[in-house]
Amino acid sequence: MDYEKLGLKVGLEIHQQLNTERKLFCHCPTILRDDEPDGEILRILRPTLSEVGEIDRAALLEARKGKKFLYQYYNDSTCLVELDEEPPHEPSEEALKIALEVALLMNMKPVDLAYVMRKIVIDGSNTSGFQRTIFLARDGYVETEDGKVRIESLCLEEDAARKVEEREGIVVYNLDRLGIPLVEISTAPDIKSPKMAKDVAKRIGEILRATGKVKRGIGTIRQDINISIKDGARVEIKGVSELNLIDKVVEYEVLRQVNLLKIRDELKSRGAYVIEEIYDVTDLFKECKSRIIKRAIERGGKVKAIILKKFSGLVGKEIQPGRRLGTEFSDRAKVIAGVGGIFHTDELPNYGITDEDVKKLRERLKAEEEDTIIIVADEEEKAIKALEAVIERAKEAIEGVPEETRRALDDGTTSYLRPLPGAARMYPETDIPPIYITEELINEIKSNLPELPEEKVERFIKEYKLSEELAKKMVLSYYVDLFEELCKEFKNIKPTLIAKTLEETLKEIRREGYNIENIKESHLRELFKALSEGKLAKEGIPEVLKGFCEMPEKEIDEILEIKGLKGLSREEVEKIIEEIIKENIEVVKEKKEKALGMLMGRAMAKLRGKADGKMVNEILRSKIKEFI
Incomplete structure (x- = not known):
């Protein structure tokens, strides 16, 4: 389709959870639980008049559904703030600083005085019937290959409760996610094609990850997309969680609006x-x-x-x-x-x-x-x-x-969710005083801004001798900080091996069906320590990682024992190689040095994971000379 002729305008709203110790308006931890909750409460939410004396149309629709909401809570990781039985506490200073750091990385202008606002939401995702949000910065931009895209606003807000299930007339939510700090980044409608929408979302995601202070994994980043064409209407599409789905969602929404206009004309x-x-x-x-x-x-x-x-x-x-x-x-x-x-x-x-x-x-x-x-x-x-x-x-x-507001489906199409909300949904939060954003705070954050992704790629190529492709993967990796820490700690291990283990080997064993979620940073540190000390050959890395997937409670020495990967001394390796040469002595005498390839294969079949391949090759070459 000719998107320019259609007058396509796209704006993104990107919501990213921040990796803070506490929630935004209380001191509960920012962790998700999968165990049984300690209790639950039942609520009914009703819309109220806003400051301008109106009821928001989206809130009114939710109220007409007549649903009840059951909230699950934990005694040790949720509190009366999440249950809306106690006023919010002061906002998290850690979250505030991270949000301002993101704003500065996108060339935005922070406000001098930040007010907490209430955004009416009565679909049950918040016990109070509203979401608290803090407008922090405006008028920024990001660079893309199609030019600058303006960033209109950045807000710091609390995440919603996690929907567990829906029964007849009752929606069940878990309160573990409610209150986790997130940034909401809104672009201007400067995006003119589906591909550009995906590129802008990718660029903003790279900037967010560059801070090293955002949560990673499914559900931690969500994209909402505002789309319109000439003679069509602004439609908000909620909950696009996959980056690779963004261009398809835009393409399909344009197609929907074009076809609806044809139906209108008919x-x-x-x-x-x-x-x-x-x-x-x-x-x-x-x-x-x-x-x-x-x-x-x-x-x-x-x-x-x-x-x-x-x-x-x-x-x-x-x-x-x-x-x-x-x-x-x-x-x-x-x-x-x-x-x-x-x-x-x-x-x-x-x-x-x-x-x-x-x-x-x-x-x-x-x-x-x-x-x-x-x-x-x-x-x-x-x-x-x-x-x-x-x-x-x-x-x-x-x-x-x-x-209207629509919900993104897994195939890129959308379904109706609710009417587009209006201005009547916002009003001031009365329980929290304004927050002063001082010049000293901004200068402190400016002096500690992280490298942007492209700068880090260049450094990784020069400093760690990574290929450009591997450097780009590593910069966007969940393990980017761990990579640098491991390189500094284990200087006798090549950075390329560390990077490939973190970015390629882990993905390979996941494709084989292993649950790599069981592998913690402590496991990876143990792995590279064993490698550094000669307890393990690099060929044994995949098997050790599989062992940690299967037995995350075990120490590395136990994993090496169970997997039969305990490193051999040079003397032990020489003895095994001599036996292999003797078993194939006729071939060795006939082919001499040309028998190396065959012998190497047989040696590694016995020694893989127990001895370094380079050492095995070196010993083989030496021993062949002795026997011929």
Whole structure:
């Protein structure tokens, strides 16, 4: 697609957890738990008027769902702040400094006085019904190969509670994640293509990792993407967790908006409109073979229907891969009313609904072939609520592209989440005084700014003699700081071997199915210490790492013993090599030095992990000369 002609504008909001000792507004640790919680509390959240006397439309929608929220807590790692039973404590100074460091690395201007704001969120992800956020810096930029992209703002805020499961009418959250500090970085809508969106996110991610003070792993960084095209609308897509998905999400959203505009034009040319009356057609479906409809009626539910005049053929039209306009209608019904889905005549007969069923339905409603009928079978209140949502979405289809917040799916497509929030969601936090950002603090941070990734790559090539490719991998690695520490501690080990172990060997054994999450930094230090002291040959590194994956509680000496990798002395290696030469003496006498390759293979089969390959080669060459 010609993105310039389409007037594509993209802005990113990047949320990154900070690796601090305590949470943002209390002194609880920033750890996630997988053990049983100590207790749980049940809450219902309701929207309130903002400072301007309005209720935010996104909050209002959440309240209408009527859900209850169950919060799991721990006595030793969550407190009354997370439970909203105690006012917040002073913000974490450590988190504040990290956030300001990130801001300065992106050429931003910190504020002099920072105010804590409340952002209304009543989807249950925060016990208080709002998220606390601190606006810290503005007017920065990052450089990309497509030019500068402005960074409009950087905020320091608390992460949300972790969703565990959803039961009938109850959403269960764990409070371990609630309050972990994160930075929210918002770009201007300067991004003009899907590839540029991915490149900008990658660049910001590199700057964040350069600090060495952000958390790593799945769920620690999340990207929200704001996308619009000419004649379309601004749509916010939440929760893109994979960098490699960003360009596809942008591409698919542009495709969706282009197709919705084509549908709009077709609907207008037909003179399409929506009849707002909801009809009860339960009696027509009493003998219907559809299991969904049969089950709904047996449970005392109703079958309700609406007519979309002159929509025929367009509700079933694909707008994203595998998603149609009818999917958009279904999303609204599911989110707002909690029904399982909808039926529409563009896809019938199907699902046990016959031609005869459709014919009777059209006759009852006096609907023409050019009309689309939408059907919902569920509890009467839910069915009506679902069809009211479909009516609203169908009206929006006639107008074009609705502004809304959508959820990113694993394949790059999106689904409806809620209306786009408005300004009515923000108001001041009354429990925390303003924070003074002094010139002395900024100067202190400026004097200790870390290297940017490209500077570190250049240094790694010069100082550690890494290849450019390996240097780039290492700079972006979770283990970058450990790499430098190990290089300084074990000067007799080549930095290239340390880097390849951390960046390549670990990934190789993970692909083999080993759980490398069991490997701690202490294990890696033990590994390289054993290597440095000659207890282990470099060929044994993969097996030792596998041993730590399987038996993380064991010491390295135990792993070496179990794996049969205890290093041999030179005398022991010489003895084994002499035996190998004697076993193959005829070949040695015939081929002389040319037998080295064959002998080396047989020697390493016996000595791999127990002796250094270089030493084995050296001894072999010497011993061959003795025997010939």
